[in-house]
Amino acid sequence: MFSYYFNLALRSFRRNKVLTALMVLAIALGIGASMTTLTVFHVLSGDPIPQKSDRLFYVQLDPEPMRGFRAGQEPQTQMTRFDSEALLAQKRGVRQTMTAGGNVVITPDKPGANPQLVDARYASSDFFPMFDVPLRYGRGWTAAEDAANARVVVISKELNDSQFGGADSTGKILHIAPNDFRIVGVLDTWRLVPRFYDLYNDNYGLTESVFMPFSTSRELELGTQGNTNCWDDSGGDSRSLNAPCAWVQYWVELESPAKAGDYKRYLENYSGQQRAAGRFLRPTNARLRNVMELLEFNRIVPGDVRLQLWLAFGFLLVCLVNTVGLLLAKFLRRSGEIGVRRALGASRTEIFKQCLVEAGTVGLAGGLLGLLLALLGLWAVRQQPASYASLAHLDASMLLLTFALALLASLLAGLLPAWRAMQVTPAIQLKSQ
């Protein structure tokens, strides 16, 4: 029966090419627009580290003085270097790392070549195992190297490709004037979307080129990059150990999500101790958020992307209403035909089914065309300057969703017209022939 109805639907399309084309086009435009924006949204709002995002926690404390205090307000978004080093030394999680963004100048070996300013990440050793960083060659550095302010770096695959032609460069030297660093590891392809461990640099930017121990970066006073918030006089160096400035990101990995309560209590105890020591002045206000909570709280998906998503669904709605109208016109135009089928014994349910098959076929055709439009739309998004633009690609799940959405939309649009069509009274139609 289904194939017969499908056949009928195709015949009906042929009879009424313009109207059919209008419907397919309307659905395709709606689907194309929604899938383009939905894909961008899906890419940007995804879980960057699904295997352990519920066990990685971002720590915030409230080290500010009473001036400007409002009860219940969000504490500093980042940590002071002092608190980070203190928590790091106490090692209360399975793993923990303090990290900050920066930039360094790589000086080339050969004279005459231009020095290169690249993004760097300063972190303590647990960074690599904590964030499941894939290494192509070598290893991350050790806690011992952290403690020794070792001149070691891990470099990105891209930097390794450009500087060492992609060969295993571990053991080789990277010049970051005026110092020489030994390369201990080379990353494999690695790009977190978003780059959740530091929300104060380009969230959808590329992976840093150079990674080095946090302690080393401070000994050499290398340049940092990101937000720094000071609430008191830092005496000229906002990066010093005791500076009243928040600029470090602190992450902890716990055994299970259930341990978060214990860790939060530990942070509150720590705050209490600091207050007792006179360092903290405000009431205890510690925050502990896992990866997805942090991304949600910081509303990391750009506002424009959310707005575009709403706009696209509004557009799809208009296209649907439009399709309902056109389907209604199409079905009722065939009242005579339906009357004959009814008179020959087709039940109302059969008429209803026939109409829905026709609507669904329109939907599938619209979905196919919509897919092409979505590919075009995503191509247009990739031409944009935003750093997330290059990520806008359709994956298998979004491909399936396109067709599911198109089919569902057209079936929904077909319900009302099909219901009207099945109520056609055979007698009147036959009489007026």
Place this chain on the structure above:
Amino acid sequence: MDIRPILSTLMRHKIASLLIVLEIALTCAIVCNALFLIGDRLDRMNKPSGIAETELVRIQAASLRQLSGNDDLNKSVSREYLDTLRKVPGVTHAAIANQLPFGGSSNNSSVNLSPSQQHSTLNATVYLDEGSLLETFGLRLLSGRKFSADEYQDLAVLEKTGNEGTIPGVIINRAMAEKLFPGQNAVGKPIYSWTGDKPIPVVGVVEELARPNNPGEGPYSMIFPIREYGPGLHFMLRTDPARRAEVLEAAIDALKKLDPNLLVVNQDLFTDVRARYFEADRSMAWMLVVVIVLLLLVTALGIVGLASFWVQQRTKQIGVRRALGATRGQILRYFQVENFLLATVGIVLGMLLAYSINQLLMGKYELPRLPLHYLPIGAIALWLLGQLAVFGPARRAAAVPPAVATRSV
């Protein structure tokens, strides 16, 4: 023309009429809001920076010698660069700036009106003037004066004074002056910022100086007479608009000749800096334009489809009317008036919907209220669209010959 027969016909096609009304209402609501969003983006993109935009080029550069963090070296290298740049033919002014309007990263500070204030009055961005910022940027002084030569000090020196340092004057932009001292002359009044409980007197007010980025803190900028030296600062060159590209190239060449350890981070015309900063707004505005066009197109196609159906359905009635003496014009107008009525109902509903969508957006995206003048624009657009769309089917209806009435009965 009597609209009663039209109304009674529409009442007999409730579903189809409702669908058209609904489609027009949705389209009207989305188009009004999209137009408003476009206007909002255009406003943002046309925001004045306060500086001589078409005359400025920017070189963000450092010397590898500066990376050691030595204050004296930083100063001598920066001064050396600046002197070299001043000698480049075509350069009328040159200055070192710690940041520039629409340049992205910024230095900001809270500002108070009294030293013991619990919550700060506002947050302003901090421009540091190395000595020639005002002339180079081309800022327009509204009241007060520029900094005098003895008011400048080195940042490196100020930082070492701890809590003892003072800043002898600040120049603020008009927005900040009006916010801090509404209805008064700001010149001579003290503000409290970098130097804690030591007041900084306002010595001048400039008409406009935009922030490097928009942290949602309001359009407040201030300039301190403080010389900052170090890697990564911006060298701003002012020149004749027609010679910008040439001057930029010559300036880079001069620096390269001076210092083989030169590291250029950025070199561009200020107009390009501005264009880059607003690129996202521009593409969003274009996207909205595309959405509006497509929406109107889909709606028009929907109207054409349903109107054609109605014409076909009523062919016999049209024939009868024609046979009874109705002119072609009357038939044509019948369908036009019908569409006008549907569009009107749709537009009224659409306005209400537009307002509720705007309320929703206001809550979510900190947008202002939809100005009323967007509503008639949307209404007229949809009336016109409806009339255009219905014209084809209506003409086909008018072409129905009276003889149809006698056929097939």
